[in-house]
Amino acid sequence: MGALRLVIRRLLASMPLLFLTSALTFVLVSLVPGDPARTIAGQHSTAEQYRLIRGQLGLDQPLPVQYWNWLTQVFRGDLGSSLFSGEAVTSILQNRLPVSLSLILASTVVSGLAGVALGLLSARRGGVLMKIVDGLALFGLAAPPFWLALLVIEVFAVTLRWFPVTGYVPLEEDPGGWAGSLVLPVVSIALGAVAIIAKQTRDSVLDTMNRDFIRVMQANGFSPRSILYRHILRNAALPIVTVLGVLMVSLLGAVVFVETVFAMPGVASLTQQATVQHDIPVIQGAVLYITVFVIVVNLVVDLAYVRLDPRVRTS
Amino acid sequence: MKTTSRLLRRPAAVVAVAWLVLLTVATACAPLIAAHGPLDQDLSHVLALPSASHPLGTDSLGRDLLSRLLYGGQPALLAVAEALVAHLVVGVTLGLVAGYLGGWADTLITRVGDLLFALPAIIIVLVVLSVFPGNLHAAMITFGVLGSPGLIRVLRSRTLGIRQEMYVAAARVCGLSDAQILLRHVLPRLTSTVIVQAALFSAVAVIIQAGLGFLGLGAQPPAPSWGGLVADASQVIDRDPWMLVPAGVPLVLTVVALSMLGDAIRDSAVESWSVSKLATASAPPPVAKEHAEAPVPGALLSVRDLTVEIDGVPVVQGVSFDVMPGETLGVVGESGCGKSVTALGVLGLVPGNGRVTGGRVVFAGTDLTASPTELARVRGSGIAYVSQDPMVALDPTFTVLSQLREAVRRHSGANREQARERVLELLAMVGVPDPEGVAGRYPHQLSGGLAQRVLIALALAGRPKLLIADEPTTALDVSVQKEILTLLHTLQRRTGIAVLIVTHDWGVVATLCHRSLVMYAGQVVEQADVESMFVRPLHPYTAGLLAANPHRAAHGHALTTIPGTVPSPREWPVGCRFAARCPYAGDDCRAAPVALTGPAPARLTRCLHVEELVSEGARL
């Protein structure tokens, strides 16, 4: 119903975020000691060549003008090119986007499914399972993803040889290989997330179980299966979806490490490499892509709200 | 501090604190503990396993891992502290300001907070590091600030709550400045929340600082750092997998300790808010043994000796009563007397951790306590239930139609279309003006009265013989209350359904009920037909309730109240439970449990001083 309007409203509301991050990055990056024009011109260039390149890059303009120019360039789909490889930033990012998206989406799906299943189970069974979920949550949250990744590589890739040690296989090249190449990275990323979702699920299921309408349904003979899967889960879903959305964004942090450890060509590890190399156009482009990703995730969460909660939909 | 001692009673908290203290001390005293300097190399023992001289083994240059771990803890703890300070300064200040000042400050802070919240912190930290290469201080402070929106949110809502409270308002009147109020009155109450958040944030900060070290963005080698240790371990993992252990395990333990500590502080703070609930249980008082009579022949529902326990504490004890077909029985009493629990106990649905631990519930000749399957079958189709607050009694995520249809189909096996017809019929039956329109609505789109009608329709979907209504009108406006009572009355006349109604309102009893049952502190204290009870109550509690009834005050008497409150289940005395509030109570009442007796035909009371009461009642 109001979904389209909501999408538009949310997109408009997210413009400040896009603006904020890009401007912030722009200002920060302009503080970077050194001058891209020097880098491009090279050490043997003459002062004249250097001035020319500076002019071409618009670096002789005031900062707000530079930002405006960058923005208009962005709207034309041009993010500049890497100071190092000379490749267009858009094409670098396009190449790497599927990797990070695969990792994040797979991790989200895994932590969503496994987390909800575990959470439901521990809410219903309680006792030992609840303790296991708690323990797993604690370990999953505490084990740094880069350390965990090394551990699973040692066990499952090197010793047992179940999965590849490194690398990413594009989905369109070999779906089986793609899935195989994602298993260990996703485990490293998602262990903590599974735990968070399981805990959240358990809490909101237990919370929902104690709500009046569930008692009314039980008292009036609704089937226990329908009460659990139709009514409790649906009502418990809202906070779970919220957490899942926040998680998807925060998973980016783990993805940075895991892409590095598994040598996967993703956007997150690209950002890290570009940081080390001070490849400014790439950093700006990556931050822009990531911000758009964040906005899309928030939008999806909002749409999920609309789908799940009629109060949002009809008010 | 109370919280501290409570905290120290939790083994998890003690272990966590012990680890953190040990770590901090060991790190600070690294030169005293470590036998080697963090850079001292033993080139003839590279990548060595643990030994007496190197308790955790050595790295690629034969440097002592224990020493590197301890010395590496110094920058790690410093970095975490920096992030934490930034986090707290920004989070606490803005959270307090937003919650306390409200208005545009709140709007601004909340919006900016939302924006920050949406940013992927690690990416921004990377950008900062590209601007200030190798500057871990800048990175961690940035991380602290980026992490603050969560804290702002929590503190803002807590402050908002506290601000509403009286004494802050009073303090305000006394001429304290806003800053003074915040510092003296608001902040102290937020302490435990802040500590919890700080512990959890520190856990994340530990991981982040190690992560930056792992990526080579933190402390510069050869200076030791925790993340650097993991990076070193990763370089030699094929030759010396052992190194993963000293590199990672202390890190994991530290994060675990911080999260456990956070959880423990939160739990013990919660504990202090609800001390009474968790106070140690005293032995349950003995129950007056009563002869459980056989079910009255022809009764629709016979409850005998029903006992319900919650968390091992009896809250309803030895309750017996019958409901005849088509009859309306009122269960009366103050809140906390076990009325609702009794009603739900009949259905085997005690809230929380409660369960029926004794007695029998016989419905239409079947013992429901003996057979869970029978109980399940009877719910909805034999006995239906309407709860107190109609606004929360329906699933907010489904339409009226969908919920009612589910109930109808569950009990009749009708197909979708038939079920829909029946739903509209039911809605019409409960007096919903526009059944089609209402069916399509969601619960939040209904008024209270309408929602209660829908709820009654839901209860009627399985054509039950008995309707249990738990204070069905309490949550409604007075005018709507009347309508609902009328509806129940009409329905009963028309369908001959029996009703068990829980209420504290004599008006409801007078309007609807044939008989009524008065409960006090988990027991039945009086039972009689409505007429007789109103005219001549046989228990001081009933008399007191009737005297406090506004409907009666209309007769020209001053409205009296019963002094004192209902004792909680853990405080039940051995003798008469009402003795403490009773003008007639004597030592005999307190000596032993009082039994339910029948001083007159069809009347039951649990009082040793009925005679006195009757004579005094005659005076009234």
Next chain:
Amino acid sequence: MSRHRAVVGMISIALVTGSVAACGGGSTGGSNAAETLTVVASAAPATLDPVKANVGSDNWFVNLAYDTLLRLGPDGDVQPGLAVRWGYVGKNNTTFELKLREGVKFADGTPLTAQAVAASLDYARKNGLNAATWSSAIESVTATGPLTVRINCSTPHPVLPLLLDQIQLVGSVISPKGLADPSKMGANSFGAGPYVLDSAQSASGDHYTYTPNPNYWDKSRIHWKKVVIKVVTNPSSALDAVKTGQADLTALVANQADTAKSSGLAVINAPIAFAGVNLADRDGTLAKPLADVRVRQALNYAVDRQAITQAIFKEYGQPTTQLSLPGLDGYVPDYDNRYPYDPAKAKKLLAEAGYPDGFTLRAEVQGVNGFDLLPQAVFQQWKQVGVTVNVVTDTTVGAFLSNAMSKSFPALGFAYGGLPTYLTSLDWMLPHASPFNPFASQDPKLAKLLESAASAPQARQPGLYREAMRYVVDQAWFVAVSRQDQIFAFDGKKLDGVTVASGYLPDLAWEVKPR
């Protein structure tokens, strides 16, 4: 500033030892593994522009797509490449002529002419990585006939044939289409090599896919339907990839060799480079003590080369004090132990120089591939004689080189590949500012020795270069510590033709083939 341009070559031959790795066939699940060679490098190429690429670490990326004018064989002999005949014209090693192979086309179809080759060499001498050093002597390059190219030098250049081989990269011939817009070369190939870069199947910084060049002049050299170079920075992961069959070939760090052998892989090795600490500030601009030769010698005596070499390289390294390898023209056999470990002597020398309590020094090292380990070990030993070092570790080669050039560090960790001394001298011993001589230190006596060696006839050169080497080691311009091997592990059942030799890398373009 210019970071990648400053990347001066031979550092990276050493990089190879820790970095170039290979992985094969894994990405397609091994379905046509015999037809795909997948190689892994431990560092992404700084650029794919062949003359700006890092010599040593980037060679595979370049060699696959760019044929060079001459080729170096494993025995150190120079063989024909795109040129079939070559030689100096006249005396003094200043004029050099090449006769090109007939009928060769670039991958883009353009015919390979003398004009094109001259333009390419001209581009390299002006813009290449080593424009300021190795090719600084070249004054002009001209096409003297349809297939004849002449190189004219202002000063004698005795090793032009080596400069033009596939190791030194300067002779990588770029098509006119590439030269028209050099910025495109960063992401595309414009060569006449056996393969072309397939950018659609590549992700810069991660993996690079090469497919056969349909216009290649010698189809028999093309052994693979596809060659993939995958970047894996962690040496453990690189070896794991080969062990698990995800890859065929990887470079190892020294203490990985046993693990590799025990898991059934073939392991080969040969000396490649030497490593140590460069005492760059010999004039004492930043660190006054370094101006005194006794201090520099003291720092040499303070190092236990045997212990460090054993700990880091095991049997794949030998202690040394010089900048050359056995078999190269400047190698002085008795100068592998010019400064025996003697802390007492070191202290005495420091005291004599007026620093009895030592001093403090800033140093820069690169943290790539564990290259920082050796300098760290050295600094810790210096500490025993009172010299404290504050270390800055760079995480990329580019950052290291650019910091080195900034002249803010008096001491620099180094790893440098073995080269003909003429080339080494350009980087280290002559007053050209390079990352190995950022302060452009000069010594008239040394310059004179080198000048006469460069213009001398072939036969007399080794003797003269040995003299120069002795002199510079005596002056203690640096603390060389170890000579190290490059070590490769590969699947011996799958690959044939994997060869290493001193100053020679496994030749993916021509020699590595399926068994």
